Amino acid sequence: MQLSNVLTIVGVGLIGGSIGLAAKRRGLVRTVRGLGRRQSSLDRARALGAIDEAYLDPQAALKDAGLVVVCTPVDQIAGQIVRFASFCKPGAILTDAGSTKATIVAEVEAGLAAHTQERNPVPQVHFVGSHPLAGSEKRGPEFADAELFQDRWTVLTPTPRTDAEALEKTKAFWTALGSRVKLMTPQDHDRALALTSHVPHLVAAALAASLPAELRELAATGFRDTTRIAAGDSALWTAIFTHNQDAVLSALAAVEARLQAFRQALAARDWNALGQLLIQAKEVRDALGS
Amino acid sequence: MQLSNVLTIVGVGLIGGSIGLAAKRRGLVRTVRGLGRRQSSLDRARALGAIDEAYLDPQAALKDAGLVVVCTPVDQIAGQIVRFASFCKPGAILTDAGSTKATIVAEVEAGLAAHTQERNPVPQVHFVGSHPLAGSEKRGPEFADAELFQDRWTVLTPTPRTDAEALEKTKAFWTALGSRVKLMTPQDHDRALALTSHVPHLVAAALAASLPAELRELAATGFRDTTRIAAGDSALWTAIFTHNQDAVLSALAAVEARLQAFRQALAARDWNALGQLLIQAKEVRDALGS
Numbered sequence: 001m002q003l004s005n006v007l008t009i010v011g012v013g014l015i016g017g018s019i020g021l022a023a024k025r026r027g028l029v030r031t032v033r034g035l036g037r038r039q040s041s042l043d044r045a046r047a048l049g050a051i052d053e054a055y056l057d058p059q060a061a062l063k064d065a066g067l068v069v070v071c072t073p074v075d076q077i078a079g080q081i082v083r084f085a086s087f088c089k090p091g092a093i094l095t096d097a098g099s100t101k102a103t104i105v106a107e108v109e110a111g112l113a114a115h116t117q118e119r120n121p122v123p124q125v126h127f128v129g130s131h132p133l134a135g136s137e138k139r140g141p142e143f144a145d146a147e148l149f150q151d152r153w154t155v156l157t158p159t160p161r162t163d164a165e166a167l168e169k170t171k172a173f174w175t176a177l178g179s180r181v182k183l184m185t186p187q188d189h190d191r192a193l194a195l196t197s198h199v200p201h202l203v204a205a206a207l208a209a210s211l212p213a214e215l216r217e218l219a220a221t222g223f224r225d226t227t228r229i230a231a232g233d234s235a236l237w238t239a240i241f242t243h244n245q246d247a248v249l250s251a252l253a254a255v256e257a258r259l260q261a262f263r264q265a266l267a268a269r270d271w272n273a274l275g276q277l278l279i280q281a282k283e284v285r286d287a288l289g290s
Numbered sequence: 291m292q293l294s295n296v297l298t299i300v301g302v303g304l305i306g307g308s309i310g311l312a313a314k315r316r317g318l319v320r321t322v323r324g325l326g327r328r329q330s331s332l333d334r335a336r337a338l339g340a341i342d343e344a345y346l347d348p349q350a351a352l353k354d355a356g357l358v359v360v361c362t363p364v365d366q367i368a369g370q371i372v373r374f375a376s377f378c379k380p381g382a383i384l385t386d387a388g389s390t391k392a393t394i395v396a397e398v399e400a401g402l403a404a405h406t407q408e409r410n411p412v413p414q415v416h417f418v419g420s421h422p423l424a425g426s427e428k429r430g431p432e433f434a435d436a437e438l439f440q441d442r443w444t445v446l447t448p449t450p451r452t453d454a455e456a457l458e459k460t461k462a463f464w465t466a467l468g469s470r471v472k473l474m475t476p477q478d479h480d481r482a483l484a485l486t487s488h489v490p491h492l493v494a495a496a497l498a499a500s501l502p503a504e505l506r507e508l509a510a511t512g513f514r515d516t517t518r519i520a521a522g523d524s525a526l527w528t529a530i531f532t533h534n535q536d537a538v539l540s541a542l543a544a545v546e547a548r549l550q551a552f553r554q555a556l557a558a559r560d561w562n563a564l565g566q567l568l569i570q571a572k573e574v575r576d577a578l579g580s
């Protein structure tokens with residue numbers, strides 16, 4: 001299935017590189033272009049086969065692209081999409097891979113609407129917000145994986161302004177990469193991710209930061225698993241928190257309340273209550289599988 | 291190197307089974323005996339090659355054993371060791387694999403001293419507290435692994451009452467299984483493990499329990515890693531908490547204070563402070579390696 005002649009990936013790190021590898025392996029496009037800010041990253045991505053062509057210049061990278069996937073940090077995505085729209089051909093579909101959606105989608109829709117209202121000579125392009133729930137604490141195209149999206153969920157966040165055909169094509173794209181697709185509102189997405197990803201990051205970071213240097217060698221598999229995501233890039237994560245402050249605060253309060261229940265049971269030596277809390281947690285975790 | 295003719299493992303689950311496999315693979319003993327409460331577990335352990343002989347009867351299992359390793363839940367270890375001492379030959383070394391040490395060591399030393407004072411006909415045996423920092427949330431001999439202890443730390447917790455030669459032999463045993471050995475007081479061990487293992491378990495459980503059923507499918511790798519240990523057996527973990535209440539409450543307070551710092555930075559939209567907290571956490575986690 002060929003979805004587009006030209007796919008342009010903006011930001012060829014772990015996610016962008018994986019999209020390139022997956023699209024090429026599955027023959028979804030004729031050409032995969034990478035647009036980046038550093039020639040070195042682009043060269044590595046090309047050497048790894050994640051992209052066919054490397055660009056530092058947006059205008060050249062976006063010319064004639066039918067599909068554009070923006071895989072940059074969440075605080076850069078909306079601005080880039082609004083700016084890049086003018087370099088795209090009419091009918092081009094732009095999507096992203098950002099871990100937050102409400103702020104990005106609102107800024108993109110407002111920016112694209114402003115273009116239109118100002119009667120700038122901007123072609124009619126379509127935006128669909130996406131978030132593939134895949135990745136890791138690692139960065140860079142050398143960690144890219146053609147199977148990264150296989151059997152993982154990608155959340156698309158259409159709004160009343162979203163073009164129905166563009167949504168279908170975006171869905172087909174992620175499905176073709178191996179992903180299962182789910183639609184949510186941008187707000188529901190952000191509330192869900194606060195609990196499934198953003199607060200776990202804070203909790204992992206709080207645990208990691210609490211470990212004194214002299215106890216590091218005693219941190220075994222359990223501690224390593226529990227804190228692994230705290231190795232994620234701090235600037236990327238700070239940007240995520242700026243986008244999702246309210247939902248993260250609510251989700252954090254829920255987790256803190258659970259921790260307090262554990263603390264109270266412990267302090268009261270109420271082993272029955274503690275055991276019940278552990279059983280509830282185990283049931284949830286067991287339901288997730290490995 | 292043959293450390294003993296007969297090694298008896300009490301409790302042939304993941305840890306006990308791994309000790310048996312490792313001891314047999316390395317030729318450390320002539321015979322590995324398994325002592326358990328259920329014939330089915332013993333049969334599985336024998337079928338997997340983790341033990342040579344299976345026993346339900348302590349007296350038969352312990353006769354002539356030079357080394358006994360008790361791998362049962364922490365709330366059973368001390369009582370078993372004190373009871374089993376009378377079945378052991380003079381000079382036998384008993385050790386354990388419990389995740390807590392202060393309560394176990396105190397109860398064993400008091401129990402063995404009482405035997406002596408009461409002039410019971412109890413042979414002179416030696417106890418050394420051990421805790422191999424290895425394992426997982428899984429249970430049962432089918433998860434045993436001959437390399438489980440390779441390059442992992444085992445903490446030994448001698449006291450002024452510990453026999454120096456028995457300590458050396460216990461050290462040699464864990465070293466021969468591939469482990470690195472570290473000596474700590476039982477109290478220091480428990481304070482350290484509160485932070486590196488027991489509180490991470492509570493935090494993982496609090497996170498897991500906070501996940502509503504409708505969001506389970508959105509829990510990706512990060513959530514799974516962060517909550518993996520919450521799948522551990524709730525009765526085993528409740529017993530651990532009963533043994534280490536004070537240290538766990540202190541360590542929990544430290545982690546809660548860190549979480550509160552994150553919450554305050556978020557609530558104040560102090561992204562600089564939030565970024566600094568994330569950087570500190572990342573530095574610790576990066577230092578641990580994968």
